[in-house]
Amino acid sequence: MADYLKKIILNSIQKILGETFSIEIKLEKPKIKEHGDLSTNVALAIAKQLKKNPISIADQIVQKIEIEKSIIEKIEIEKPGFINFFFSKNFYHNELKNILSHGNDYGKNKFQNKTANVEFISANPTGPLTVGHGRNAVIGDTVANILEWNGYKVTREYYFNDAGRQMKILGESVRLRYLQIGGEKIIFPDDYYQGNYIIEIAEKLKSEFGENLKEEKIFKEKAETEIFSDIKKTCEKLNICFDIFFNEHKLYKEGKTDEIINEFKKNGSAFEKDGALWLSSNILKSEKDKVIVKSSGEPTYRLPDIAYHREKIRKNYDLIIDILGSDHIATYPDVLAGLCALGEKTNHIKVLIHQFVTILQNGEIVKMSTRKANFVTLDELIDEVGSDVVRYFFLMRSIGSHLNFDLTLAKTQSDENPVYYLQYAHARIASIIRFASEQGISLNKDADISVLDSESEINLIKLLTQFPILLQNISINFEIHLLCEYLHNVAGEFHKFYHENRVVTENENLTSARLLLCEATKTVLGNGLKILGISTPEKM
RNA sequence: GCCCUUGUAGUUCAAUUGGAUAGAACUGAAGUUUCCUAAACUUCCAAUACAAGUUCAAUUCUUGUCAAGGGUACCA
Incomplete structure (x- = not known):
């Protein structure tokens, strides 16, 4: 409809100003119905160029317009120079x-036949999903749904890392709790994971394997599988299901990160200094060089992130979407710049940043940290108010707004x-x-x-x-x-x-x-x- | 300090990214059910943080001030 009108309007304008005259015609849906069904400001734009009276230009345009009466009922000219179109009831x-x-x-x-990858949540399995993750989860899943409705075949993907420092501490936290249950006197460090779920995992280990577990690996592995299974259950409650869980570890195992290091070195994007490998500021859009491999030999997040995105690019998706919290706002440009330095195209990568959720409980702001276990879990929230409410609440606000979630209100007023x-x-x-x-x-x-x-x-x-x-x-x-x-x-x-x-x-x-x-x-x-x-x- | 987000009715959020009379919800005040679902409908009260600038037109763009969140790591 809009295209049809644009053609007719342009036609009319050219009758007045000559065949070669060209201008972009914007048609908008007016806010109030007295202004019709569609409206254009071309007359204002032309008036500016020609320094003439917009109303009289609008008048001329309307007079030259040839239109089917069965579709357009009437055309009106309004104040500064808008032309308003009213569609017929028949239409x-x-x-x-x-x-x-x-x-x-x-x-x-139905006619697009394209593919898209939407990556979201991507929280490491160090604890239950929080209300904060909930926003990310629901946005990601809904974006995926929208794309499916627009003809994309969508892959929903969850990226995680079970090898980092956090996970090491997680395993240790479980081990200490396990020893505690066994009666040993242990000082549990403040910066270890404080949550009760750690104790529950430790108890499970005890009932499965007895009290004499020594192998350190098993604590971490058990924690990971238990926590991941909880995360999946929470997602299920929200009707969210992933096609791929991508483990960062795979990138190292298959040499993807080494491959990139070599390419960076070869094309001069990276250099060594103080025993570490740095990504040069020349290729980044920042002032500073950034470390990609620490002097300890461990990579920083940038390297696997670049490798991971390269893998996604190689799968030839037409569209790649990352749903990230605002804490990543400074990191993704580095990743994109890194990819460019590798000669990859990144135009089809779309990063959606959402602001954080501020939780209010009894009128006070709750500062959340998985480590300190003072978070409100997504699971609790869903049980309290239901999946429909949770989803709608996170979706009804624009993703760029810092949104306040008043828990007490959500619980007591859920009927409204x-x-x-x-x-x-x-x-x-x-x-x-x-x-x-x-x-x-x-x-x-x-x-x-x-x-x-x-x-x-x-x-x-x-x-x-x-x-x-x-x-x-x-x-x-x-x-x-x-x-x-x-x-x-x-x-x-x-x-x-x-x-x-x-x-x-x-x-x-x-x-x-x-x-x-x-x-x-x-x-x-x-x-x-x-x-x-x-x-x-x-x-x- | 520097960078990125964001400041809109009492509260939580919109505004087709420069359009015409700034919309909702909750709260508050007043009404509507012999009739298909009153979890609804109809009125009313109420806002662009502050100060300049750009133009036919600014909540939207520019600059400054103030306030909130995030980033600024050989953490993710």
Whole structure:
């Protein structure tokens, strides 16, 4: 529709200013409905170039426009020089039919045939997932869903490292607790993992192997498998499932990191100093050189990160997405620069940074640290308020906003959570359709919908038809909160329609038409909720 | 110190990335159910941190001040 209009507008402009005149025409959906369905500011832009009165330019453009009356009802010129287009009801009635014919696939873009990799959470298995990880998890999974709806084949990936210093301390923490249980007097260091889950793992070891375990390796391994299994369970509760768990260790084993070191040395990107290997500031966009291999021989995170991303690039995904917390904001440019220095293309790597979640409990900020075990686990939260609420809460805000999560509020006021507003609309529609069928009225897709004429009916249809474009936009800008906002508006518009119009009445034509509008609304709400990973209740 | 985010109703967040009258939710005040789900609807109160600048137009861009979070490691 927008493309069609653009062509016609440009045509008209060229009639006035000559065939060669060219300008980008932006069409926007105005905020208020008095300004029409689509609007353009070209007249303002041209007026600036030509230093003429924008209104008179707009006037000329409109006069030369040739348009089909069945699609555009009227065109208006407004104040500074906007040109506003009003679509016909007929156009929207056809759009409604379109929704109904696509059903559960409405909004899908099937023709892309591309692949994408979305990496998210990627927390090392040193403890249960925290509420902070929850935001990352839900964003990642939803981005993946959006891409799937836009025709991508998506791989969900979790990257972890079980060989670092943290993991060593984790193993030691378990071992000390194990010895403690066995009755030994142990001083448990402050900077070891304090959580109760460590003691539970130690107890499991004791009941499985008795009290005489010596082998250090087994403490760490047990901790890893236990914690990972918990992490997976937590993800399952949120309906999140990974295709690949990628262990950093694989990169060393297969020589991927050595390979990169050699290439860096060869092309002058890296140099040795003080017994360490440094990545030169020449290739980084920073002032300082950065260490990639410590003088101890161990690599810093930069090296395996570069190697890992190179592996992903080599799998030829059309799109590679990293979901990271804001603490990584300074590190990913180094990784990208490193990849460039290796001659890799990074245009298709998209890094989405989300701000942290601040947890408030009883009005106080809770500082979280896995080490100190003063975190609130994601698991607890899900058990408390449910998966739907957790997902919606993390998704409804733009990822760039620092969001405050008031636990006390979330727990006590869960009934007033906005997610129920959406689900209620869905359930309400289901109930209406149920009621109709009890009266012997079933959905008739061939019913005449031109009787849908009132403001609330047309407004609802208008909103529904925006769904596919919205999904397409989100697959490019990844502003997933816009989907939440949109669905909220759909629910609101539906409730308004419901209060102003009775669906099941004596009037058969009207009943059939309104039932179809209900069905279309249910379709859009249902599809949207599915993308958000939220359930679509038939009853509440 | 330097760098990156972010400052919007009492509170938590939006605003099609330069558009027209800044939208919601919660809270507070007042209403709506003999009728398909009142977890709903309808009113009302209320905000762009501060100060300059750029222009037809600034919450959005630039500069400064103030405040919050993160980074600034041979930690991840």
